[in-house]
Amino acid sequence: DTEVTQTPKHLVMGMTNKKSLKCEQHMGHRAMYWYKQKAKKPPELMFVYSYEKLSINESVPSRFSPECPNSSLLNLHLHALQPEDSALYLCASSQDRGVSIEKLFFGSGTQLSVL
């Protein structure tokens, strides 16, 4: 299994809603990532987890809250988002070693619309 599975594929939420994005991999990878991609822009790193511990937070607003309950799962909890947070949210995973981005596996993303 060389897949990173993201659910849901599409999500529409209001600014007062609380929702969660889910990412799952069964490749034994110990590094997992959240990227945000606005329309017609490159992906931008949000968070990196290494061995279930948060190792990088790229100054992401607190309305985005990541969670890594185990080595296979990565969640992104969303609360009080703004319309400008509408984007494709991509999850990725990799082996965690010195150059852990040697081979990143990306999921197909969750397309989020905030109304």
Add this chain to the structure above:
Amino acid sequence: AQSVTQPDIHITVSEGASLELRCNYSYGATPYLFWYVQSPGQGLQLLLKYFSGDTLVQGIKGFEAEFKRSQSSFNLRKPSVHWSDAAEYFCAVGARGYGGATNKLIFGTGTLLAVQP
């Protein structure tokens, strides 16, 4: 700071024609360089990567890229484009995150490839 420049926002080629997508990087040491492809609404797929060694790198789907340190470039090439190659192509450079591990990817702005029949 590391950065990646893709000077061509949009390129159109005819099916069967050759392709070259340009990428320039800024990095103090030997960079880790990547090309990814993304179809609409999809995640990214790694085409190829360069870490060290042979400067001509072969990837999947018939793509290759050449690392030229003197020009700070890592251009992607394909000798004969197929209609299914139409997608967005991102060049990326690896950067060190916290703790010293190279676990950040910095992407260029992408080149959208259209293929004419």
